[in-house]
Amino acid sequence: MGTSARESLVLLGILGAGAGLLVLAPIVRVPYPILLVLGGLALGFVPGIPHVALRPDVVLVAIVPPLLYSSAFFTSLRDLRRNARSLSILAIGLVLATVVVVAAVAHATISGLSWPVCFVLGALVAPTDAVAASAIAERLGIPHRLAAIIEGESLVNDATALVAYRFAVAAVLTGTFSLSHATWRFVVDVLGGVAVGLAVGLVLRQIRRRLNHSPTEIAIALLSGYFAYLPAQALGVSAFLAVVTVGVYVGWYTPELTTVETRLQGDAVWSILTFLLNALLFGLVGLQLRPILDSLSGRPVGTLIADAAIVSGTVIVTRLALAYPITYVPRMIPRIRAADPPPPWQWPTLVGWTGLRGAITLAAALALPLTTRAGNPFPERDLLIYLAFSVIVATLVLQGLSLPLVIRLLHLEEDGTSAKEETKARWHAAEAALARLEELSGEDWVRDDTAERLRGLYGFRQRRLSARFDAADDGAIEQQSQSYQRLRRELLNAERAAVVELRRQGRINDDVMNRVQRDLDLEDARLDV
Template identity: 35%
Template sequence: METLTLVAVLAGSLGLTAIARRFALSAPLLIVVVSLAVALIPGLPRIELEPELILTVVLPPLLYSTSLESSVSHFRAKLQPIVALGVLLVVVTAFVIAFVVHLLLPDLPWASALILGAVVSPPDAVTAVAIGRKLGLPRGTMTVLTGESLVNDAAALTLFKVALAAVVGTASSLGHGFAVFAVASVVGILVGLLAGAIVELIRTKLDDPLLESAFGIVVPFAAYVTAEHLHPFGAEFSGSGVLAVVTAGLFLGHRSLRASPATRVQDRSVWASIDVLLEGFVFALMALQLPFVLDGAQHAARDNWTLAWSAIIVLFATMLIRIPFVFLSSYLPRSLQLLRRASHDPPALRSLAVISWTGMRGVVTIAAATGVPADTPGRAEIQLFAFTVAVGTVLIQGLTLPPLIRLLKVQDPDEDARDQAEELAAREVAKKAAHERLRELARTQLSTLDIEPEKLKRLEERLQRVVDTRFRFAQAAITLSGEERRASPQAQFAKARRELLITQRAAMIEENRAGRLDDEVLRKVLRELDLEEMSVSTTLRNRMS
């Protein structure tokens, strides 16, 4: 892929993402639709997807970023449904689709049909999670969707390797396939834990937010490549790079509570920017493969109608497999239940309905299909069907998922109340701890200052008021409704404070333009004002949302 073309795709996807955010649209859907139209314009250079680029450069940071923001406790609590969807459903989907394809195209070898099944089996939850977060899906549902997206790629890619081995005749039995999967899982998890532990150790010695974030950027690539290149029992066995990345991300995300505030803030900004850049890029790149898919279909040894109908059947079969699996597994023995509550009640049918319709496929499906060796029987059919499933699910399920969520009103009415109660209790504990620490400081440090007792007492009272004022502000922001928050004295005070910071910044810039303030001095002052305004704006925005 030429550098100029790559830059054009990146810039175009970012521009479409900006438009989508401006008008409250789904960025992946808009990017896919526009990219499909662009791909059909005659004379434009074709952009062929390189599987190695996606699997080694694009996929690891996306998985790592999601893992960093995932809660280990939530992940552990929903481990059973996550494994059921991320592993068991992937295997079921692969074999069902292989059976369907074998019925549609009897002359296609079973191993080739299984390759297609493995290719289309892993959903990409980027669109579903973005829509669900925007429309307020319950936290448990979001945890299941996010967790599924973190593990299903590993299961699908491992199954893909097994199917490829069957095509070339190196896979001997079903037991061999299980062995490959077991080794990939164990080695991948161990590599991820080791990578996370090493990076955490390095970070504790640095005390430098910039370098700490730089080491964090290296983690997903190092973990992925290391796991994929470890072959403990021969060339056929290797670690899962996906599981290594996910494990490292979960480990370091959990340990980030020990990092400095500057490191956490910087990491959040860095990975948010990387996500925006890569998510738009992968959807654009996926849709731009249309000309290559059509060319391959023209050279297939089948008529166009057979290919078209077969592709449509595979598309709908892929979407429909998920629906009964989600509902049936939720009412099987508790070891397989989805979204099981603490009371062991059956999960809400509305939540299951939403989960069953979040099976959009993504760029991993296209990348795996593109990576099928040229001499594989039915390669053109595999790529056509994979493209149809990926684009079709994004357009059909992506467009219908928001209305479905609104229609079913899938929200947890008690979740906000629980969150408010927990936050109030935690802030009360923090306030008491601050007062206790202030009394200790008054005895040990403030009392040693060479100031009068009355001034010392006023200083202590002032610090107490700071703690109490912050608590009252948070308490009011938590308990008030949205309209009340916007009209509250605390919100008006925050807005006024922001206006004053803006005025100060404008005055400083004017002094610099007049030649009375050096550029370096200006940058130093602006950094202080910017950080203070970011604090005010972020707090206000979080409370108003």
């Protein structure tokens, strides 16, 4: 069997294992990206498994844009605005502080690393990973705002880290560095990335407003991340910020641009695509350990372990130590404290413990040049890749696996914010429906019995929603609803069985069965509301 065929089998195996690990994750209470990395690590040492190279261009161009777009698309613009100060400090201040501290510690403890090379290392391990954060934050079961900060930070900190990375690499290649030029480049990167994202978002909004064809709209949505990433990359500005910007922008306007059919189909497609890409990405990350270790076979194992522990520990401790002043120092200003009171100490503790690194760090490390402009090998390139990978494993595995325990020890739990807002939204939607029903009740085409039945339906829905947060409620309405749900599902199951039996007898064709079954499934899904 050829190498490419064997590599294809490995990739297929990763996807298959990913499906199994997705089922296992809630049972063992471990976020599935971490299980995927562990699975990839184990698979990499199985004899006969071919090495599947993780090319930086494949990661950054093919895999990351749709995942980043999906995370941004489903991110709340309101939450980003509300947490703008915290996110800015985390995305700029914490990233730059991490770069400096890691560089200083590496220079002091790892022999043979020059200052420019140490700053390259600091820039590599500074950004948290948006894909890992999104995949894990939604499963943490923590207060809504805290989850929004953790996820939002990872969406916007890549620009800072990659500018630092670019200039640190340039200093290694040329031997020169300009702080003023780096600062100007950072401003251009950020503003340019946002501008490209907004421009692409405006174009997509106009296009989708004129479309009424679900497959085409979904295809455009799947490609939207690339539509922003590639022009931004060509212009030399932050491609990641461009993707995030277009994702947030399109996500805000999508409810008024799409039909019911497009939203239903699109949600299903995105769910499958993000799972497959996550499985592929984190599985491949795990597979990279063996070839990285092979490239360092001439170095003492003890030294490698010590270096990895020092750098990983520095990354973790730096974030933990700075999470508290980042949270509380700005609130020493009375105006800020009055508008946004200080959170409990558990919040910065968890923010400090959720600095997960991932594919962006590894892709940037693998993208390091092979030689300097003088033609010499890039200094300690293999060691930098190894140390970057060590930080990824340490943060994803050590911190990721311990998150459920840390959350329990901190006594953090969901505050019910999202559930309350959802109930509020559904109540007001029912109120709007009743108001519209009253407006239409005098129309000739509206039957009295139909209007009365709908009035009762929406009235019951409002009473049930109100009862969810009514301390005086005795649960009678909820029990009535649960009884209805159970009975209705029994009847829907009977309908499904009858339709399948008709298809088996040859009395209806598959198209008819699929259409009827789809309607029954939609009714079933509606019962959960």
